[in-house]
Amino acid sequence: MLNQPLRFLPASGEPQVDHTPPEARVSRRRLRACHECDWLVALPPLYPGQQADCPRCGHTLVTRHHRPAQRSMALAMAAMVALLLAISFPFISFSVGGLGNRIELTQTATTLIGFHQPLVAIAVIMTIAVLPGIYLLGVMWLQLGLLQGQPLPASRTIARSLAHLNPWMMADVFIIGALVSLIKVANLAQIELGLSFWAFCAFALLLLYTTQSIDSDWMWFSLAGEPQAPENARTGTTAASQGLAGCPTCGLVNRLGSGGRGECRRCGERLHARLPHSMQRTWALLAAAAVMYVPANVYPIMTTTSLGQSAPSTIIGGVVELIQMGSWPVATVIFVASVIVPVGKLVALSWLCLVASRSSELNAVHRTRLYRLTEFIGRWSMVDVFVVAILVALIRAGSLMSVTPGPAALAFGAVVVLTMLAAMTFDSRLIWDTPLPRDPDATQGTPG
Secondary structure, three states: OOOOOOEEOOOOOOOEEOOOOHHHHOOOOOEEEOOOOOEEEEOOOOOOOOEEEOOOOOOEEEEOOOOHHHHHHHHHHHHHHHHHHHOOOEEEEEEEOOEEEEEEOOHHHHHHHHOOOHHHHHHHHHHHHHHHHHHHHHHHHHHHHHHHOOOOOOHHHHHHHHHHHHHHOOHHHHHHHHHHHHHHHHOOOEEEEOHHHHHHHHHHHHHHHHHHHOOHHHHHHHHHOOOOOOOOOEOOOEOHHHOEEEOOOOOOEEEOOHHHEEEOOOOOOEEEOOOOOHHHHHHHHHHHHHHHHHHHHHOOOEEEEEOOEEEEEOHHHHHHHHHHOOOHHHHHHHHHHHHHHHHHHHHHHHHHHHHHHHOOOOOHHHHHHHHHHHHHHHHHHHHHHHHHHHHHHHOEOOOOEEEEEOOHHHHHHHHHHHHHHHHHHOOHHHHHOOOOOOOHHHHOOOEO
8 A cells, every 4th residue: 555645734725745755754664776786775764965875886776855846846947947038039140251140049950951951950959958848847747746735647657757858858968069169160250149048058057957856766755655565575685586676767666577577566667677688789779879980970070161162071070170270178079079988888888798797796886887977978979969050050151151961960960879778778787697695694684
């Protein structure tokens, strides 16, 4: 039976959300299985500002926030206002030789459609505006229901979607791409930043704070309580060895059925002892990314026309050009984001796939940290794609000066998406499966 979140009515009769942490409302232990190493632990009582980390690999299991519903609601509303301002006013304008152009934020995507790059255009607008907007609306919908003391319809489905949307929101990456674009153009034309640019900077910052403010553990307890932990569950050992699995969405520990599969009793997420065909899928995605990386570097990513003469530019060529202009910092950013990061992800994930079955308890921690790093940095490779989108929309002065996208833009965008998917399909728990406990007595926990 679920422990329903407590609600109370003050003297005014207005419903309020209960700020008491879940630990204070559950007399039994609350179990969690680490998503990265599968270690089963019992959560300690947490107070605002505290977090619980996995004792085996150091992965953060739960982070408790002050007034989580009010905090997330305020940040989400502020971010939504900033987004609306960002898409309603001029973004950037430039002028050269008496000619100029002024663009809005959405034109960074719509202009690409006119150059027969619809997939790149969809990727740009989805990652910088559409998906973040959906995420913010979902946060406001959830927190509004919790503040009223009664979850609104479809709250569980929306709460499940938030975790899946998070990796694909790239407003912060777009800001870096905009700054790189401005530095590239600053020596050639006069640049003026519109209200939309500053609003989008505020939006990117507020969106980041909103995602960090979500107290998933508190939110899911407030939405659906916490079912009883599976019988005879022992802490201090892996969940899979006991036929259990922790939900990657809401964190609840569930008992798996036959074949190591099941469904979360609280949020409905599909569960597996290990992700099915994790290695095969990761290898396939890495191979596809490696294939796409060749045209991404061989073909031009954009073509610049100046005074009637066109000059195609590859990714490496753009880096060399920036170095010749004296823009070493920008060249370093582009080189790291567009060369080091994609190649590093391909090499790191390939190496992890090769050594996962031969890990030991000593090096598993370091390999897990490498996996976290590859998962974190993958999205930043989109900087070059955003630079192309901004320059193509902004620099449109005919034969005097213009920029058109090249075929490498789509190929490089595919590399970014494929490497991100490869990191998602790799099950880091496989790194920890081989080593056996050195002291069997030390891994015996108490039944939950």
